[in-house]
Amino acid sequence: MSLENLTRHYHEILSDLGENPEREGLQGTPLRAAKAMQFLCRGYNESLEDIVNGALFESENDEMVIVKDIELYSMCEHHMLPFIGKAHVAYIPTGRVIGLSKVARIVDMYARRLQIQENLTRQIAEALQSVTHAKGVAVVIEAKHMCMMMRGVEKQNSSMHTSVMLGAFRNSGTTRQEFLQLITR
Incomplete structure (x- = not known):
């Protein structure tokens, strides 16, 4: 899954939890969370x-x-x-x-x-x-x-x-x- 798609999904998750993804503390969080998940699951890209x-x-x-x-x-x-x-x-x-x-x-x-x-x-x-x-x-x-x-x-x-x-x-x-x-x- 692309970084763009993951970021969008994390934005939606925050919204669905009742949070405002645009508030100061959460600005950039969807992108950071998407990058973190890609890093944590990098084993899929290794052989x-x-x-x-x-x-x-x-x-x-x-x-x-x-x-x-x-x-x-x-x-x-x-x-x-x-x-x-x-x-x-x-x-x-x-x-x-x-x-x-x-x-x-x-x-x-x-x-x-x-x-x-x-x-x-x-x-x-x-x-x-x-x-x-x-x-x-x-x-x-x-x-x-x-x-x-x-x-x-x-x-x-x-x-x-x-x-x-x-x-x-x-x-x-x-x-x-x-x-x-x-x-x-």
Whole structure:
């Protein structure tokens, strides 16, 4: 959707809420809100191929690689309110490793879409598996959801934890346990 259309829709939303979009404090708000939404949902304009950009490197390492505490910001697809948290991502390489920043960029690409945390966790795991062909991939996400904090049940201290384990992380309790212990240190 174009910036012009989004701006018009935000103008209408303000009017429908009983506000005057022309009052001093709201002048320019529809445009700013439209730009913010485009930024928050920029993952729709990114692709896995562009993100990875060939950053796979030969390596003899066959031990677990973990990138933990990757901050993430996403938008709940049910209420279009933010959820904020961190992802812990691990994989066991099979002859090649991915550039470190690419793991965080993959998290961001999927997080910057209207989303539910359960799907986000799986999308990250499957994307990393597809580009690395790892023996296994594990993703754990911990997040706080504004849709649960600001409205509805209004539970301020609740957080949601999701996990997806693929390959060796699913098939080996020892591997899974090692990962879980390392991300809680």
